[in-house]
Amino acid sequence: MTTAVVVGSGPNGLAGAIRLAQAGLSVTVLEAHERPGGGTRTSELTLPGLLHDDCAAFHPTGVASPYFRSLGLEDHGLRWRWPEIDLAHPLDDGRAGYATRSLAASATASLGPDAARWQRVFEPMVRHFDDLVDELFQPLTHVPRHPITLGRFGTKALLPATWTTARFRDDPARALFSGVAAHVFGRLDTPLSGSVGLMLGAAAHAVGWPVAEGGTQSITRALLSVLTSLGGRVETGVRVTSLDHLRDLTGGPAPDVALLDTAPAGVLALAGDRLPPRVRRALSRYTYGPAAFKVDLAVEGGIPWTNEACRRAGTLHLGGTAEEVAATEARTARGSMPERPFVLLGQQYLADPSRSRGDVHPVYAYAHVPHGYDGDATAAVLGQIERFAPGFRERVLATATRGPAALEASNANYVGGDISSGANTARQVAFRPRIALSPYALGIPGVYLCSSATPPGAGVHGMGGFHAAEAALARLR
Numbered sequence: 001m002t003t004a005v006v007v008g009s010g011p012n013g014l015a016g017a018i019r020l021a022q023a024g025l026s027v028t029v030l031e032a033h034e035r036p037g038g039g040t041r042t043s044e045l046t047l048p049g050l051l052h053d054d055c056a057a058f059h060p061t062g063v064a065s066p067y068f069r070s071l072g073l074e075d076h077g078l079r080w081r082w083p084e085i086d087l088a089h090p091l092d093d094g095r096a097g098y099a100t101r102s103l104a105a106s107a108t109a110s111l112g113p114d115a116a117r118w119q120r121v122f123e124p125m126v127r128h129f130d131d132l133v134d135e136l137f138q139p140l141t142h143v144p145r146h147p148i149t150l151g152r153f154g155t156k157a158l159l160p161a162t163w164t165t166a167r168f169r170d171d172p173a174r175a176l177f178s179g180v181a182a183h184v185f186g187r188l189d190t191p192l193s194g195s196v197g198l199m200l201g202a203a204a205h206a207v208g209w210p211v212a213e214g215g216t217q218s219i220t221r222a223l224l225s226v227l228t229s230l231g232g233r234v235e236t237g238v239r240v241t242s243l244d245h246l247r248d249l250t251g252g253p254a255p256d257v258a259l260l261d262t263a264p265a266g267v268l269a270l271a272g273d274r275l276p277p278r279v280r281r282a283l284s285r286y287t288y289g290p291a292a293f294k295v296d297l298a299v300e301g302g303i304p305w306t307n308e309a310c311r312r313a314g315t316l317h318l319g320g321t322a323e324e325v326a327a328t329e330a331r332t333a334r335g336s337m338p339e340r341p342f343v344l345l346g347q348q349y350l351a352d353p354s355r356s357r358g359d360v361h362p363v364y365a366y367a368h369v370p371h372g373y374d375g376d377a378t379a380a381v382l383g384q385i386e387r388f389a390p391g392f393r394e395r396v397l398a399t400a401t402r403g404p405a406a407l408e409a410s411n412a413n414y415v416g417g418d419i420s421s422g423a424n425t426a427r428q429v430a431f432r433p434r435i436a437l438s439p440y441a442l443g444i445p446g447v448y449l450c451s452s453a454t455p456p457g458a459g460v461h462g463m464g465g466f467h468a469a470e471a472a473l474a475r476l477r
Helices: 011-022 060-064 066-071 103-110 112-127 129-136 147-157 161-165 171-184 195-206 217-229 245-250 264-274 277-285 308-312 322-333 378-388 404-410 426-430 463-476
Strands: 003-007 026-031 085-090 096-099 233-236 257-260 291-300 313-318 343-346 360-369 396-402 447-449
Touching: 003 011, 011 026, 011 066, 011 217, 011 257, 011 463, 060 066, 060 195, 066 217, 066 463, 085 171, 085 308, 096 103, 096 171, 096 195, 096 308, 103 112, 112 129, 112 147, 112 171, 112 195, 129 147, 129 195, 147 195, 161 171, 161 195, 161 322, 171 195, 171 313, 171 322, 217 233, 257 264, 257 463, 264 277, 264 447, 291 378, 291 404, 308 313, 313 378, 322 360, 343 378, 360 378, 378 396, 396 404, 447 463
Parallel strands: 003 026, 003 257, 026 233, 085 313, 257 447
Antiparallel strands: 085 096, 291 360, 291 396, 313 343, 343 360
């Protein structure tokens, strides 16, 4: 029987393993951590019984993923849960822009004079969202099935986020788009920096930003259930040190296929001189972006946001006006820690009360900080929350923090604390991890990269693993 080994059990690794098992291969997944899942794990980080997502927390790309949809994960225990408001962006004057799955209703309710303009920007993408996802969740070099939809998106996506922001007249709409665009983890005034904001903004109105009931770990459990049903297996606590090590770990001949759910730095460590020089040079030049500084909180009674809509929002972006967000992200990208960093905050318990215990709720937050930042951003994160929710600090019962070094220690793919596994520069948004017809192939027969460093990039969608597996199967055929 044809054999395959997958190194790493993140969502891409598990998706790749499942696709190979569907094709009849004997599949083994090797995971260095004691628990599978990579960035899709959930833990009791503050108080017993409170469920905090370790990294990935909100899943617009998960619920939209063509491959995940094909697997019937709901039959394996996964339940998506949506908050009343998907995301909100509060301002100092008490107003907030917010988005729900009703494009017209949320725009009219929160965006005032920009409601019609917001709808004109996003309505075509929302109307053709499934077609758009089919195109964007593939490598750039593919024959489009929906060229008109892709072309319309592409003309907007090529622009800097700041150019799209300038289309809006009032602060709520400008800030709302800037906050979503800031998921690019980089400067917002460069080409293609608006692409992430457009995609995630459209997703908010088309499919929402749901959470997984019971924590993000439920996605991992469902994927493991699918893999097991196909005869695949996972071994945890196994650290692979080289490609040659795979033969020893599996106790037999070298596998016919190896998928690496690792950052490019991990590929260099595992493959070394076996990589063709051109591939090794390209991966050595691969760049990593700003980092995250994560703060998890146990909060009694929830957060007393000044804006009432924020009390119903699953995700909040805390960064002030669009101009402030752009300036802060530029400073972070340059390697300087801002006094008021951009903060993403999650109130997953609103959609999934099983994460709370009584009136004590888990709150998830992280700040964008410079790559490899070794300081303590806890006070800055708390300050940004208090800024829009006076009296919040008095409700905090417990705190747990992890800076860039701790994040990398928990998941080697987060190089320097970069949870996107690579800087979203214009070149790397279009061609990651390198310019090649097959971005998953590594130039070593049977060995492929399948992590978030491959198209379509970061997010819990499994498409990097799926496409890498498809490349491997095409070679076998």
